[in-house]
Amino acid sequence: MDVASDKQASDIVLLDIRGLTTFADYFVIMTVDNRRLMNALQEDLAQSLKKEGATLHHLEGTIDSGWLLLDFGDVIVHLFAPEERDFYRLDELWAKAQQVVRIQ
Numbered sequence: 001m002d003v004a005s006d007k008q009a010s011d012i013v014l015l016d017i018r019g020l021t022t023f024a025d026y027f028v029i030m031t032v033d034n035r036r037l038m039n040a041l042q043e044d045l046a047q048s049l050k051k052e053g054a055t056l057h058h059l060e061g062t063i064d065s066g067w068l069l070l071d072f073g074d075v076i077v078h079l080f081a082p083e084e085r086d087f088y089r090l091d092e093l094w095a096k097a098q099q100v101v102r103i104q
Contacts, residue, residue: 008037009079011104015097025074027094031085035063038079042068045077 009030018025032038042063046056049072058071066081067088078090 008033009041011085011102013091013102014100015091015094016100017094017097020094020097024071024076026076026100027090027097028075028077029085029090030077030079031082032079033082035081038063038068038081041079042070045070049075 009032012028012030015027015029016025017027032041042059050056054072054075056070057073058069060069060071061067066084068079070077070079080088
């Protein structure tokens with residue numbers, strides 16, 4: 001989460017979804033204000049988590065679409081442009097999940 005806030009991501013939320021699904025343990029959802037920052041953040045997150053022993057299994061979405069999903073197995077990271085975050089409303093969709101951390 002430090003990498004995300006250092007790269008100027010905003011409204012960062014960590015949700016514990018272990019009791020709600022079997023495909024992952026945590027969602028990290030964040031807003032990134034522009035495509036250049038989204039690209040840099042995606043690369044930095046992958047490198048930082050690799051150093052911690054996590055493997056990027058799958059990458060979905062495109063920077064031009066305003067949404068990227070980075071699948072690290074137990075942790076799935078969603079990077080959204082502001083409009084796409086408002087549209088998809090994952091925070092509301094997973095409202096039953098326990099919010100572990102929120103950084104505005």
